Structures are given as structure tokens and as C-alpha cells.
Amino acid sequence: MARVAQGDENACRLLVQRHLNPLVGLAIRMTGNKSEAEDIAQEAFVRLWKQSHDWQAKAKISTWLYRVAHNLAIDAIRRKDRQKLSVSDQVEISENTTSAQNNQDHMLHQQDITRQVETAISRLPERQRTAITLIHHRDMSNKEAANIMDISVDALESLLARGRKSLKKTLLESRADLLGATS
Amino acid sequence: MSHSNLSSQDRDKLTFLFDCYGAYIHHWPEEKRDWALSLIEQHPEAKTIRDQALELDQLLDQSSAEPDSAHLVSSILAQTPAKTSQNSVKPSLLSQLWPYESIWRPLSALTTAGTFGILLGTSSPNLLYQQEITEIESAYMEFSLGDSFPNSFPEGEID
Numbered sequence: 001m002a003r004v005a006q007g008d009e010n011a012c013r014l015l016v017q018r019h020l021n022p023l024v025g026l027a028i029r030m031t032g033n034k035s036e037a038e039d040i041a042q043e044a045f046v047r048l049w050k051q052s053h054d055w056q057a058k059a060k061i062s063t064w065l066y067r068v069a070h071n072l073a074i075d076a077i078r079r080k081d082r083q084k085l086s087v088s089d090q091v092e093i094s095e096n097t098t099s100a101q102n103n104q105d106h107m108l109h110q111q112d113i114t115r116q117v118e119t120a121i122s123r124l125p126e127r128q129r130t131a132i133t134l135i136h137h138r139d140m141s142n143k144e145a146a147n148i149m150d151i152s153v154d155a156l157e158s159l160l161a162r163g164r165k166s167l168k169k170t171l172l173e174s175r176a177d178l179l180g181a182t183s
Numbered sequence: 184m185s186h187s188n189l190s191s192q193d194r195d196k197l198t199f200l201f202d203c204y205g206a207y208i209h210h211w212p213e214e215k216r217d218w219a220l221s222l223i224e225q226h227p228e229a230k231t232i233r234d235q236a237l238e239l240d241q242l243l244d245q246s247s248a249e250p251d252s253a254h255l256v257s258s259i260l261a262q263t264p265a266k267t268s269q270n271s272v273k274p275s276l277l278s279q280l281w282p283y284e285s286i287w288r289p290l291s292a293l294t295t296a297g298t299f300g301i302l303l304g305t306s307s308p309n310l311l312y313q314q315e316i317t318e319i320e321s322a323y324m325e326f327s328l329g330d331s332f333p334n335s336f337p338e339g340e341i342d
Contacts, residue, residue, distance in 0.1 A: 004263070004264065007263065012263040013256070016259050016260060017256065020253075021249040021250060021252050022248075024249075024252045024255075025247070025248035025250055026248065028248065034250065038252060038255055041252065041255065042255060042259055045262070046262050053264070110245070113242070113245045114245050114246050117242055117245050117246040118246050133248055137247060137248045137249075139210065141212070141213070142204075142212050160202070160204065161199065161203045164202055164239060167243070172238060172242075
């Protein structure tokens with residue numbers, strides 16, 4: 001981080017290359033909107049650059065970035081809630097779901113499985129989506145994930161258990177098709 | 184491997200662990216890994232519960248949630264501390280000294296004035312001094328001659 005503060009471009013590039021895609025991924029999971037997610041990830045890095053001169057050595061960069069991105073995504077969701085969820089986003093999700101469910105032929109393809117899993121995840125409440133993404137897809141410890149979400153470990157576990165239960169119900173209903181295609 | 188039944192307490196705890204964190208060991212809280220692994224090793228029932236949780240994990244693996252965002256890298260790097268200091272700190276130093284549009288006009292005026300002053304100083308060093316002496320000398324001559332010297336000449340003005 002000291003190298004970032006000194007303006008070392010290689011250090012900055014390394015940080016961006018390592019964390020950009022996962023950050024955008026989390027933000028997409030939370031907001032359901034790619035361009036908004038990209039804005040959030042960019043803003044998180046810009047804040048990191050600004051913070052670099054006063055960086056506390058004990059702070060973990062990835063946790064800090066995720067926390068900022070998480071908070072920015074929460075703000076974006078609240079903003080959207082105030083303006084009502086845009087119709088186009090709702091249509092996009094329902095179209096994906098319908099096409100994935102109706103088109104049994106394409107269920108064997110990887111792309112369709114991914115889409116179905118994504119659709120199932122997108123239907124979870126935002127906090128459950130975030131908890132599952134941080135633990136399962138970002139391999140974070142429960143303490144780290146709870147820290148990012150600013151909740152207790154018990155609350156995190158509750159979100160994880162409810163989220164996974166919903167996903168199990170949705171996805172394992174078509175378990176034979178899905179697992180047959182993945183194996 | 185033992186064939187004893189899993190206690191209901193262990194079953195509940197293990198089920199809760201898999202419900203929360205899934206079947207992958209690296210997702211489990213560190214303090215529970217040894218305990219869970221020993222149960223799985225000892226009890227076939229524990230292994231079955233884990234295998235059921237593994238199905239969902241494998242499905243979740245199909246979606247990595249890491250979209251390719253390489254097109255953002257350059258714009259993010261353009262805002263690093265080094266780049267922003269290049270773009271903003273140097274002009275701000277200059278603008279502190281001269282907050283107007285261009286600096287060449289006042290600079291050339293200052294240079295011209297300075298050059299003129301140096302030239303004047305070096306080419307005619309006794310000009311003013313000689314003039315002062317001439318005025319004093321003429322006043323003294325008038326005083327010495329006495330005739331044309333005015334009576335109203337104030338004493339003490341010529342030291």
C-alpha cells in the first residue's frame with residue numbers, strides 16, 4: 001500500500017487486476033445492474049487511491065475494498081428503491097428465467113446452467129445474495145464477510161442458511177437436469 | 184470408520200454447518216474443521232449429509248460472479264495518486280505563484296524593466312551626482328559674487 005501511495009503504477013495495476021472482477025461481480029450480485037456495478041467498483045478504487053496516504057497498516061486491502069463496494073451498492077439499491085425498481089431490469093430477469101426454464105434443450109449447456117443459477121441467486125433477498133457471494137464465491141472467512149456486511153457472525157450464518165435453503169429448493173428441483181449436465 | 188450412530192446434537196450442529204457454509208472444507212470456520220472432519224470420517228451418516236450439501240456447492244460453482252471488466256482498468260489507473268499528482272499538483276504550484284492565464288507577459292515586462300535599469304546604471308553612473316554638484320556650485324558662485332544674490336536667501340540651507 002505504501003507503494004500505491006508513492007504512485008507506483010505497477011502496484012496499482014496489480015491491485016486492480018486482482019480485485020476488479022470479483023468486486024464488479026459482487027456489485028452485480030447486489031444491484032443486478034452491470035453498468036452500476038462497474039461504477040461502484042471504479043469508485044471503490046478511486047477511494048482507495050485517495051485513502052492510500054493515510055492507510056493503516058493493519059487493514060486488509062481486499063476487506064476494505066469489498067466493504068466500500070458493499071456500502072456503495074447498498075446506497076445504489078436504496079436509491080433505486082426510492083425511485084422504484086426500473087421496469088427494464090425486472091423484464092431482463094424474467095426474460096432470462098423464462099427462456100432458461102422453457103428451453104430444456106439448452107439446459108445441457110454450461111451457459112444455461114450458469115444463467116439458471118444466476119437467476120436463482122438474483123431472486124434471493126439482497127443480504128442473502130451478498131452473504132453467499134462473499135462466503136462461497138469469494139472464499140472469505142465468516143468474520144471477514146460479517147465485517148464487510150457490518151453484521152455479527154450469527155446474523156451472517158442466519159442469512160447463509162436461509163439463502164442456501166432457498167437456492168436448494170429452487171435449483172435442486174431440477175437437480176437431475178442440472179447435475180446431469182455438469183457431470 | 185465407526186458405525187455408531189451420530190448423536191442428535193452432532194447431527195444438528197453438522198447440518199447447521201453445512202446449511203450455512205456448504206460442503207467445502209475451506210469455507211468452514213477454522214475452529215470447526217477438525218471436529219466436522221472427524222465426524223465425517225467416523226460416521227457414514229455425516230458423510231451423507233455432507234454429500235447432499237455438496238450438490239448445491241457444485242451448482243453454485245457454475246456461476247463465478249467474476250465478469251471480465253478489463254476495459255475498466257485503464258480508467259481506474261488514470262486516477263491513481265501518481266497520475267492525479269501529475270495532473271493537479273504541478274499546475275497548482277504554478278497557479279499559487281501566478282493565478283492568471285499566462286506568465287510570459289509579466290515576466291517579459293519585468294525583464295525589460297530590469298535590463299533597462301542595469302543599462303542606465305552602468306552607462307551613466309555620475310549623471311545625477313554631477314547634476315547635484317553643478318546646482319550647488321552655481322548657488323555658491325552666486326553667493327560669493329554677492330551682487331545678484333537675493334536677500335531672501337535662507338541661511339543654513341547650504342551646508
